[in-house]
Amino acid sequence: MFTKVLVAEDYEIANQGIVKVLNDEVKIYNIHEAQYCDDAYLKFRKAHQEEEPFELLITDLSFKENHKVQTRTSGIELIQDIRKIQPDINVIVYSQESRPDKINMLFQKLNINGYVCKGQHAIKELVHCIQGVYKGNIVLPPEVKDANQDNIINLDDFDIMLLEELALGFTKKEIVQKLKKQKISPNSESTIDKRVSKLFDDFKAKNTTHLVAIVKDLGLL
Amino acid sequence: MFTKVLVAEDYEIANQGIVKVLNDEVKIYNIHEAQYCDDAYLKFRKAHQEEEPFELLITDLSFKENHKVQTRTSGIELIQDIRKIQPDINVIVYSQESRPDKINMLFQKLNINGYVCKGQHAIKELVHCIQGVYKGNIVLPPEVKDANQDNIINLDDFDIMLLEELALGFTKKEIVQKLKKQKISPNSESTIDKRVSKLFDDFKAKNTTHLVAIVKDLGLL
DNA sequence: AAAGTCCTTACAGATTTCCGTAATCGAGGG
DNA sequence: CCCTCGATTACGGAAATCTGTAAGGACTTT
Known part of the structure; x- marks a missing residue:
């Protein structure tokens, strides 16, 4: 022992x-x-x-x-x-x-x-x-x-980063600018849109505010 | 004793x-x-x-x-x-x-x-x-x-209710409809706007998503 | 009574969100 | 080689957000 x-x-x-x-x-x-x-x-x-x-x-x-x-x-x-x-x-x-x-x-x-x-x-x-x-x-x-059986939503680092930025109150345009400045791809507004829309589906959220509230409650942020 | x-x-x-x-x-x-x-x-x-x-x-x-x-x-x-x-x-x-x-x-x-x-x-x-x-x-x-000395932001029940509804993903129009249905005043979209804007100031939030994130972090919701 | 303050409401315009459709590109399989 | 699939990107439009100005009512102060 x-x-x-x-x-x-x-x-x-x-x-x-x-x-x-x-x-x-x-x-x-x-x-x-x-x-x-x-x-x-x-x-x-x-x-x-x-x-x-x-x-x-x-x-x-x-x-x-x-x-x-x-x-x-x-x-x-x-x-x-x-x-x-x-x-x-x-x-x-x-x-x-x-x-x-x-x-x-x-x-x-x-x-x-x-x-x-x-x-x-x-x-x-x-x-x-x-x-x-x-x-x-x-x-x-x-x-x-x-x-662990079910209910696991696979979030990659990009998703987490998006959620964090949104929770900090940045607009999608601002996030795009940040990404381009840091040369991180993907970095188009439409991809951000798509990603966030996917998160809406995953977490059954109605809009960005709802999404962040849900994720905060889950303790992911 | x-x-x-x-x-x-x-x-x-x-x-x-x-x-x-x-x-x-x-x-x-x-x-x-x-x-x-x-x-x-x-x-x-x-x-x-x-x-x-x-x-x-x-x-x-x-x-x-x-x-x-x-x-x-x-x-x-x-x-x-x-x-x-x-x-x-x-x-x-x-x-x-x-x-x-x-x-x-x-x-x-x-x-x-x-x-x-x-x-x-x-x-x-x-x-x-x-x-x-x-x-x-x-x-x-x-x-x-x-x-208790400083730093206390006085939220009345209406503010809390607004924050809760926003965190649940309801739009301001939906909230207005709810209020009118329940005959709670104030219930105009512009007052809701004003109230939320005041909350922005209080909590130094950039937008609704940011506001809800801050309030969640503070544990008020 | 007049002035001032606070809250509610209406309206308007710029910006942002949300949700479609569609084109492009790269990786992998048949 | 071609085809499919998934991810990225572009674009457009309806809806919602955010931010002003302004007007009216209730209440207090002077």
Whole structure:
């Protein structure tokens, strides 16, 4: 089993809960805690420099900013930064987020090893996840397994970029100009039209405003 | 101090944490727990019928739906339903939500007595909140106190309704028709235009799509 | 009573959206 | 080689958005 673990979670009650679960259920005792993203990063770098690296990172996604100045505001950045130092580190994300698209994004873009959803069965799922990751598996939460069958709309980077620009209030003409300036193709207004129309169909949206509202609700932006 | 308390919180680790805090810090021992909204409601009604009512409800806002069928999905409905039975019950909401507008809404629309934000200092804040509510005070979280000074954009129900309709993809003409059908005034297209333009100014939005995106991000919808 | 303010409403024009049709181009299969 | 398919692009027109100006009513202030 893993011997040295870092838990990054700003919510102190949950932080204690995780430690307790690791102790009682998984028999891991060398556990370091961090309530701030920056703190987690520093602890990680120190351990790596001293050649006693962590084997597993369990982290939340969102960290509240408060009096202390934080350069990393989200667990995503933390994971990216830590992976730069130690690419093979095992990462389990432990977060409130339950939207399948967003969770899938974590697996695809960050190559995390496991995900546990804060919720009613967090203890059981966390134990199962740690054991699975230790065996080298990718452990999806039940929420995603269920949803993964159908209902997946394949959005490429261009679609996402379009949605982001639209959500920022840019007109299609402005987007076209940006694309031409950056020499990204396709970059004609009519293609943008077509693409967005396809998104209307995909998400059953009536117009651009509706589309952005839907996508925001789904957590894709 | 309060003697009989109901804790409604689906996240089991947090649930245990609250009980522990109430025991250790506030010396409350008659604590009943509920992991489901419906469960909380039934326990409450039973206690009230047996004339041993709860004095305080501590509840989360969001409850995950799962295998069990839940008629109440949110803590808001739970509070409303419980208030119908026992209007003077003290209610403390204990939730992830940190956006001032949303928290303010809870105080204004539901007349809750206190709010504690899940976070780094949840224990201290929870204790402080319970003690304040026991003295008959309304206890705002620090997040809201800080933000309440400036930065508040006053949205009336009409504005919210407009934003909701726009986010649902209705055109202004459709909204006008709805309003006329429901005999709600104002209901002219030009007033709708003016109102939305004012919202543009308030939120520094470039167009309707941008506006809805901003408002979604702020959590007002 | 007069002046000022705020909200509602009407109207008009420039711009943008939305949704057709149609032409072009490149990749791949028969 | 030709044909098809999908993606890109061009173009056009009805509808909707956005932004002005202006006028009327309710209310307050002086």
